[in-house]
Amino acid sequence: MKFSVSSKGDSVSDKLKSRIDTYLQDFGLKMDEEEPDIVISVGGDGTLLYAFHKYSHRLDKTAFVGVHTGHLGFYADWVPEEIEKLVIAIAKTPYQTVEYPILEVTVRYLNGNQEEKYLALNECTIKSTEGSLVADVEIRGELFETFRGDGLCMSTPSGSTAYNKALGGAIIHPSIRAIQLAEMASINNRVFRTVGSPLILPDHHTCVIKPLNDVDFQITIDHLTLLHKEVKSVECRVASEVVRFARFRPFPFWKRVVDSFIGKKE
Template identity: 30%
Template structure:
């Protein structure tokens, strides 16, 4: 990894953290890395914080495929995306200096709104009502009508996002080596008029999921993209596919995805 030497640090600025980071910056410089101020000049992007900060770092720097992302947690934080802690920063630098290091590739979903604007998600997309009433969504798979959902909303999660909001709704935890995405319900209504599958379902990487918002007053649903909310006017249809893009992260030895799942939940 000799060619990867430019590091950009993404973190929330505060004086206490800045003082702690000075030591890390010095250590990075001593090991031959260059700290850059513009993420476009970086080939390594490091977030300081938990999973939320990692997701922000990926989003704010444009879901770049030509660089490595990695996350560092602080002592009171944990993260399924973050392999490193402030206390083992030197391990991270040592890992990045060696060509034999392992790199994970996390799938990304693409979301097209009304056939126009496109967004990317590393974790999940959620669609929820902004009104105190249920939202109605026609669900199509590869342009084939599947069901009409009525309830609080729907979540579409990547495999790595399956441990977040998706898991809290009893969705399955998916191995990130499986190229797929998962659809989970939020408080669905099932009666003689509305009938849904009533459980999460998983779609292969070549599937297209279409969510058509029924215009009955819920014309301005909240669209959650990872850990950011967007209020987009007059949403008629969302087309969701698994992107060809993958986010690359550094993998510590003996710290697989399932090691982190076990450590976090069991």
């Protein structure tokens, strides 16, 4: 088996990365930064997002596992004290994988430039760089509403616990192939009226956001912030690809939610 280890870059994470590298190679596994079968992320959720994007071109061949070295990470199953146990599990145990749906984002332009496609593990956000975002929201090719406000957030089920949750969105179990659209401070008056609630779209529904004001747009794909000019539309759908996480022991989704947001009961 080929492996790679991604580190947050702080001293604690770097030391753990070095230990994992050494231990796994002692067990006969091969380090391969280009084509790993498994990627161990050491740090937090941001570190795993970085690893996801680094290997997003080979999601069908690479599985991920997380070790958190700071605050509890939602994607991280393991803590530093369990490194030896994790290494033995990777080296000796045929692991199971769980698959989570991800988001496909296509940005198209008025000037005829080639469209840009992205994959997101957590979410995509769309904001205007100047003033409010004004945009038509189309679902399955039909106008749903005209939005005016700070911006829009489209999230995956696993990403529903991130920015989406802060916006008042629902937490969705990642076994459900869906995406969720949440508003950022919408303006509602006699001209602009929105539904005012998050929308959960199944995997056969596409959402297209068409800006109506001629400004530059700040589009984020997870932790990546991109500036786009002359945007014609931003299309969001459930991607055909999935992200795969290596599981060496049960860690139910709702337990992750409890551990991350509620904590242990007294």
